[in-house]
Amino acid sequence: MHTLIAGPQQHTYLVARPGARRGVQLRAARYDELAAADAADALVPEWLVDAARKTWALDLAGRPVHGTVVVRARTRLNYSRATWELNKGCNFNCAMCYLAQRTFEGLPWSEKARLIDMFCEAGVLWLQFTGGEPTIDRDLLEAYAYAYERGMLLEILTNGSRLHRDDVLGTLMRMRPHKVTVSLYGASEEAADSLTRTRGSFRLVMKGLEAARAAGLPVEITLIITKHNEHEADAMRGIAREYADQFSEYGSISPTYDGQPDPLAAQSPCFLGGNTVFQGCPAGHTFFHVGPFGLATMCKIGRENPIDLMTTGVAGLLGLQALRHLPGLPPAGEGVPDREGTTGELLPTS
Structure with a gap:
């Protein structure tokens, strides 16, 4: 390997x-x-x-x-990053989820493998597996292994509930991810299970974090702060410091990507704003998102004008680059400076 x-x-x-x-x-x-x-x-x-x-x-x-x-x-396309929504299904039922429908469906394995080949042909180095919950997809481990073999740095964006499983943990230990990003929904069963609307979710997340720490995996934690858990924010930070290399806080809840306002009811007014300074948007320039059936869009929230990669092939991504020049879209971020032999933090390129 x-x-x-x-x-x-x-x-x-x-x-x-x-x-x-x-x-x-x-x-x-x-x-x-x-x-x-x-x-x-x-x-x-x-x-x-x-x-x-x-x-x-x-x-x-x-x-x-x-x-x-x-x-x-x-590659002529020279993309750096992509996120891949393996399916929209999830074993939690979070009140703030931006997915309107969370159905367990997606491409068959043969088409998933073809899509991974397209990520490579597009130049993608950083590939994030997301969902729904990616670890419940029947093809995740095979897709992860194939993408790893093709030469990509892999991230799994997960609720952490299945990180303790031998098959998941074993794969990540043999083929180390760039990082595993775990969402934390509270510091107690009462708060977390209320937000996820899933009994036992907090215990599963903590079990996953324990397993990942024991395995030495690179873990980041995202604190999802809402009305359900705002009183536990300090305790959530304590958990993050104990189990993660880095953590971030997410309190600005979005509507569903198709515009339904339901998730906004979970918003905590105390944690609005606080976002990082805008430094350019890579969507469509160096980044793209792909849904469960191979529909590519500029980002995972803005899903207008999807391109069916399973029909167009990788050449369809040229259409995304054309869409980036539409009026009203933010400017691209900066690229990587050209300095021979330098070393430093290897972060996804804007």
Whole structure:
């Protein structure tokens, strides 16, 4: 199984390690050298041996590029990120959910595999599995493994209720995710189960967090703060500090993506606002979202003008880039600066 991923990202090239937060930037000549070494079954070049040792404490000396590094091909689309809603089904029934209907349906496995190939062809390096609840999808683990093998950094956005399962945990330990983001709905059974409208949900989430911590997985926690749990905000922060590498707070509840206002009833007035400063929007430029049946949109909330990738193939994404130039849409974010050999936090590119 590979150790590193190398490929183009915007105006530069990156080398990444699954499960690690740091990466290395390359210039085109270094990328071309690595691609040639991969094709020739040559050894990892000395400059990458040195970079891997400094960045991740890895010893790649004497190892072949092929099998050690997944060298991603150049692509004309050059997307960086995508989110994939495997299905809309969920084992919770959260009061603030932005999905109007949460049905258990989606593509068959053969089409999911074809969609993963399209993510690769589009240039996607960071792929987030979401839902609904992705861990209840019957094809999640197979899809995760295939996307990992194709050379993507993977995130699972989950309610955490099935992280303790041997099959889920075993897969994530063998093929480390870039991160697992767990939503926390309260600091007690009373508050959390009230928000999720699911008895026992808090116990399952905590069981999942315990298992993820024991396995050493990179976990981030999102605190979902509503009227149901606002009195427990400090206690929720305490749980997040105990179980996660990082955490964030989400209190600005949205209507359903088709405009129904029902989730807004859960909004806590005390936690409105507080969002980060707007720094540009990558939707349609370097990011896209795909729903359960392969419909691509610029983001997971704004789902107008979907493109059926299962009909158009990856070329359909050119239509998203055209839509980004419609009046009224926010500007794109900045790309990755081109600095040869630099290392730093490997975060999704705007």
